[in-house]
Structures are given as structure tokens and as C-alpha cells.
Amino acid sequence: MGLNLNYTADALVSTEDMQEETWLQYRRNGIGGNDAAAVIGLSPYKTARDVYFEKLGREPEDNNTSGWEDLVAAIFAKKTGFRIWQEKVMYRHPLFPFMLADVDYFFETSDGTVGILECKTANIHTKEKWENDAVPYHYEVQCRHYMAVKNLDIAYCACLFGNSENDFVFRRIDRDLDFEKNLILQEESFWTEYVEPRIEPALSGDGDLVLASLKRYQMQRNNPDEVLIESDYGEALELIYRMKSEKAAIDSNSRKLEQKIKTAYAKFAEMLGNATKGLCVAADGSEYHISYKPMQRTGITKDNLQKMKLNDSKLYEKYATTTENRVFQVKKIVK
The missing domain is CATH 3.90.320.10 (Lambda Exonuclease; Chain A)
Structure with missing residues (x-):
């Protein structure tokens, strides 16, 4: 053209x-x-x-x-x-x-x-x-x-x-x-x-x-509660099942590592006290710069939302929004 x-x-x-x-x-x-x-x-x-x-x-x-x-x-x-x-x-x-x-x-x-x-x-x-x-x-x-x-x-x-x-x-x-x-x-x-x-x-x-x-x-369509999916899609579902299982294992390890990290740096948080920065010069000359800065976030907790709903229902209804999310799960049953 x-x-x-x-x-x-x-x-x-x-x-x-x-x-x-x-x-x-x-x-x-x-x-x-x-x-x-x-x-x-x-x-x-x-x-x-x-x-x-x-x-x-x-x-x-x-x-x-x-x-x-x-x-x-x-x-x-x-x-x-x-x-x-x-x-x-x-x-x-x-x-x-x-x-x-x-x-x-x-x-x-x-x-x-x-x-x-x-x-x-x-x-x-x-x-x-x-x-x-x-x-x-x-x-x-x-x-x-x-x-x-x-x-x-x-x-x-x-x-x-x-x-x-x-x-x-x-x-x-x-x-x-x-x-x-x-x-x-x-x-x-x-x-x-x-x-x-x-x-x-x-x-x-x-x-x-x-x-x-x-x-x-x-x-937006009106579908039945359960849809029968053709058997040819079994391979794709098996792949999803395996990836989700792998991710679950990684997430579990990540949470364990996060707890170990917090345990390890707790002693340094104690050393810093109200300070927000620290410096360590190791025996080999390496420098480790530490920051431990407070971060503030404004929001409303679930407990306070429930109190608002009970004490001022009109105000709650004015600002409350409802969202819908779906969680895709694959359960494998071997026969």
C-alpha cells in the first residue's frame, strides 16, 4: 500500500x-x-x-x-x-x-x-x-x-x-x-x-x-454456576496448577525469609533507637549504610469502618464502595 x-x-x-x-x-x-x-x-x-x-x-x-x-x-x-x-x-x-x-x-x-x-x-x-x-x-x-x-x-x-x-x-x-x-x-x-x-x-x-x-x-453474561470445559484444555490447566503450586512454595519460603530478616535486623533497630540512619565499617573496610525511617500512611482501619457503619450509617453509605474480585483456583483430583 x-x-x-x-x-x-x-x-x-x-x-x-x-x-x-x-x-x-x-x-x-x-x-x-x-x-x-x-x-x-x-x-x-x-x-x-x-x-x-x-x-x-x-x-x-x-x-x-x-x-x-x-x-x-x-x-x-x-x-x-x-x-x-x-x-x-x-x-x-x-x-x-x-x-x-x-x-x-x-x-x-x-x-x-x-x-x-x-x-x-x-x-x-x-x-x-x-x-x-x-x-x-x-x-x-x-x-x-x-x-x-x-x-x-x-x-x-x-x-x-x-x-x-x-x-x-x-x-x-x-x-x-x-x-x-x-x-x-x-x-x-x-x-x-x-x-x-x-x-x-x-x-x-x-x-x-x-x-x-x-x-x-x-x-455481565448470565452463565450457569458450573461450565463443562473440554478435555483438550486439561494440559493448560495442569500447567496452571503446577505454576500456582510452585508460586505457593516460593511465597512460603519468602515469608519464612522475611521473618528471618526481621529477627536478624531487630538488634540493629534496637541500636538505632530514635535515629533513622546508621553506619558500620567492617573489619575488611566494607561500609554498610543502614536506614530505618518511619513511614506514615493515612487510612481507616477495618475496626474504625465498622464503628462508622454503626454510629453514622449515612456517612458510611455515602463514601463506602463495593468491589468484586475473583480468585482463580485449580484443584487437581487424580483418579
Whole structure:
């Protein structure tokens, strides 16, 4: 497939003052930038099957906006000197109409070059993912999707890790037509083979994502209490059984080691008293630096929750939430 670069993105609809439900309905007409990484199996947040169900309207889509985009964009403009602006428009690729784009911001350099500005916020502990000029891959895919729709050659992905512009990075992404061609092919395959004919894609990806997807969608079905599984799956269940047994042994050993460690360092905790650090220079000159710092965590114990439930049931019901988890167990019976 050769890419025709002689095109201008279609303005599908103005999103100025658009209600969220209306916006979601339009998004179900195609694949957006937030969907792109999931469609090709590279999103840390959702699977391709999640995107499929969202397009069918089975589950409200998460806009996943932090409300800090304006601040991120303002810091970017200050650091680069680029002119920035927003366009409250949902764009559509004129040649591949299943590709949609809601762009955070656009920028223009001093020489008139126009590009995409994608604004992100993240926890400071994730800053390492941006080291050495890197961009988290799912964000890169999102920017490349937008560049394809808008037919632009440059994007910047900017991220704020706190409330200070010192905790701020921005990375340039140049258009890669080979990558773009492959991305379009995969998105087209997803749209034409699954979404349009209403065929569920196979569930694959990271285990936690898969289980979360099952919890969100499949567990809504009314299944009998017990399902008879074909005998061909016995080998797979045997593997799970063995791995869980191995993990149980490791966990048991880990707990025993943890107790031995605590017993061993109790004497040093006594030596430190109220101090938080210690230093030991061994006979061979090796230095051992010890830290024993108090860590505080604010929370409500189960006992206090029960007291709240008894003493102020209305307050308890206002803030209490119910979650459901399943524990997968395999019991082997040899006959």
C-alpha cells in the first residue's frame, strides 16, 4: 500500500460546547488516537477487545483527560517559544475514514512549520520512561495516528510530572511513513474484520488487562454456576496448577525469609533507637549504610469502618464502595 500524501483532513464535526454523550457517539464512528495503541496490542490501559466493545456502545469510553492540558501546553509554549492553539474539531482521514483525531493542541514554529502537540500528565515515578529522549510507546503511536490523519510531519509529546515546570519534558516525533503505513493497515484490519461485521476479536495481551476486560464485559453474561470445559484444555490447566503450586512454595519460603530478616535486623533497630540512619565499617573496610525511617500512611482501619457503619450509617453509605474480585483456583483430583 503506497501512501497518498496529497490530502487535507476532513473536519467531521465541531466539538465546541458538545455534550460528552454526543462526542462519544461520534467517536464510535472510527478509531481515535487513544484507541490506536490498543488496536495494535501495545496499550497499557486496554485491549483491542475493549476498543471493539466501546465502538459498539457496550461501555462508555473514558476520555482520559486530566484537565491539565492547558497548563502543559502553556509550559511547552514558554520553553519553546512556539505559537500554540486549539481547534475544537474532530477530524477524519479523507482516505481512511475509520481514522479519527481529537488533537489537544497545534503548534507553529518561527519558520512556519505546523505540527501536533499532545499533552500528558504523569506520576513523577514514571519519569524514567522518558529518559534518553524516549516517549512511552503508546503515546508515540497516538501521535503518529494524529500525524497521519492531519497529514503533518512533526509532533511533540509533552508531559508534566508535578505542579512545577521543572518536572516537565517534551519530545519531538518525526513522521515515519513506513510505521504509518503499517499502523493504517492494522487499524483498517481491526475496523473491517471486527467492528463492521460485529465479530469479537480474540482476547489477548497482558494478563491484568485481559482479566480487567473480562470483568468489565464477559462477566455481565448470565452463565450457569458450573461450565463443562473440554478435555483438550486439561494440559493448560495442569500447567496452571503446577505454576500456582510452585508460586505457593516460593511465597512460603519468602515469608519464612522475611521473618528471618526481621529477627536478624531487630538488634540493629534496637541500636538505632530514635535515629533513622546508621553506619558500620567492617573489619575488611566494607561500609554498610543502614536506614530505618518511619513511614506514615493515612487510612481507616477495618475496626474504625465498622464503628462508622454503626454510629453514622449515612456517612458510611455515602463514601463506602463495593468491589468484586475473583480468585482463580485449580484443584487437581487424580483418579
